[in-house]
Amino acid sequence: MQLLNVKTFFFNGLIFSVILFFTSINSWSQKSCYLIEDDEKYTYEMIQKDLDSLHKLFPERTNIFTIGESEFGLPLTVLRIGSPIPKKRSLLFVGNVHAREDYSSKFVMKFLNLYLLSFSRDSIIYKKASDYLNDVDLYFLPVANPDGLKIAHENWIGIEKYLPQINEIKRIETFAEWKANGTGIDLNDSFDDSTHSLNRSYNYSPVPCSEGFKGKYPAEPKETKAIQSFVDELKPLMTLSFHTKGDIIYWADSKTHHYFNGIDSLINERALNSSGFSFVPVSPNPATYGGGLENYMRYKLGLLGSCVELSSGDSNRKQFADNQFNTRVWKKAWQIPIICIEEVIKHAMELEEIHTKFKKEK
Numbered sequence: 061m062q063l064l065n066v067k068t069f070f071f072n073g074l075i076f077s078v079i080l081f082f083t084s085i086n087s088w089s090q091k092s093c094y095l096i097e098d099d100e101k102y103t104y105e106m107i108q109k110d111l112d113s114l115h116k117l118f119p120e121r122t123n124i125f126t127i128g129e130s131e132f133g134l135p136l137t138v139l140r141i142g143s144p145i146p147k148k149r150s151l152l153f154v155g156n157v158h159a160r161e162d163y164s165s166k167f168v169m170k171f172l173n174l175y176l177l178s179f180s181r182d183s184i185i186y187k188k189a190s191d192y193l194n195d196v197d198l199y200f201l202p203v204a205n206p207d208g209l210k211i212a213h214e215n216w217i218g219i220e221k222y223l224p225q226i227n228e229i230k231r232i233e234t235f236a237e238w239k240a241n242g243t244g245i246d247l248n249d250s251f252d253d254s255t256h257s258l259n260r261s262y263n264y265s266p267v268p269c270s271e272g273f274k275g276k277y278p279a280e281p282k283e284t285k286a287i288q289s290f291v292d293e294l295k296p297l298m299t300l301s302f303h304t305k306g307d308i309i310y311w312a313d314s315k316t317h318h319y320f321n322g323i324d325s326l327i328n329e330r331a332l333n334s335s336g337f338s339f340v341p342v343s344p345n346p347a348t349y350g351g352g353l354e355n356y357m358r359y360k361l362g363l364l365g366s367c368v369e370l371s372s373g374d375s376n377r378k379q380f381a382d383n384q385f386n387t388r389v390w391k392k393a394w395q396i397p398i399i400c401i402e403e404v405i406k407h408a409m410e411l412e413e414i415h416t417k418f419k420k421e422k
């Protein structure tokens with residue numbers, strides 16, 4: 061009896077040590093695989109480095125490539141999650157079309173990182189992360205406007221020689237409030253959705269400016285051209301473009317809403333329920349909503365496109381502090397991308413038919 065107790069004691073001790081060992085391995089590996097700077101300024105260089113590291117940590121699940129360059133020659137890097145052979149069906153997540161809105165790239169990166177971690181059973185934030193990949197590939201372009209993000213961060217490394225040119229562009233408030241690309245064109249007014257001549261946003265500028273200048277002709281900026289070529293070929297069933305502020309989603313416009321047989325309404329309703337965001341009616345006037353990536357997706361390709369405005373709204377250009385990201389953004393919006401993935405998978409065949417019919421009629 062005595063001997064049995066000693067044996068049991070040692071056996072239990074051994075089991076306990078084994079559990080402790082694996083627990084520490086798991087928490088170590090999870091910690092080392094979570095790369096995002098939740099509370100700090102998250103620069104273009106840091107994002108590029110993290111994209112590379114994530115690809116190296118998950119080589120079988122990811123693919124990394126460039127879709128073009130910015131005006132100042134910085135790569136527009138895309139990471140794809142999926143099996144080695146790309147699938148026909150996909151969704152695209154885009155951040156930082158607008159320079160100062162750096163919560164948006166942080167959001168795209170955090171979602172991407174946690175999605176990858178969800179493949180291991182120890183981190184189950186997105187429980188069906190592996191299952192979704194049977195149906196779709198996920199593409200991430202965290203920084204659509206690298207030059208602009210660097211200007212807003214006053215991070216001149218690699219773009220020093222453009223500084224005189226940047227200084228000549230009309231500037232509203234400080235560099236931190238810069239919204240345009242490096243040559244003073246607002247990328248989200250520059251997409252070729254046939255509204256260029258009409259388009260006159262609230263902050264319209266007739267000359268290159270830190271915000272509100274749509275360019276002299278549609279798709280003038282290199283960034284816009286590169287993104288358009290990429291989506292023209294990829295044809296993602298849904299594109300989510302992340303911005304700040306408002307805690308709202310621009311999800312439909314009067315010209316294209318009828319294409320989608322209510323699928324856009326259904327997705328929007330679920331996204332609002334999960335986030336507590338406010339309802340936005342179908343945008344009525346192309347002069348005010350046109351020129352965005354989401355408009356291009358709907359109007360030129362007959363595919364779903366939404367513009368998600370993260371963090372609460374106010375009339376200040378100044379962005380909220382880096383260390384408020386989790387409370388202001390993540391806590392509310394973390395389920396939005398997954399809801400879109402689920403609904404797109406559910407309605408994939410119908411969405412493909414809508415796109416095909418649309419292309420035939422155009």
Ligand SMILES: [Zn+2]
Pocket residue numbers: 158161248303304
């Ligand atoms: Zn924006």
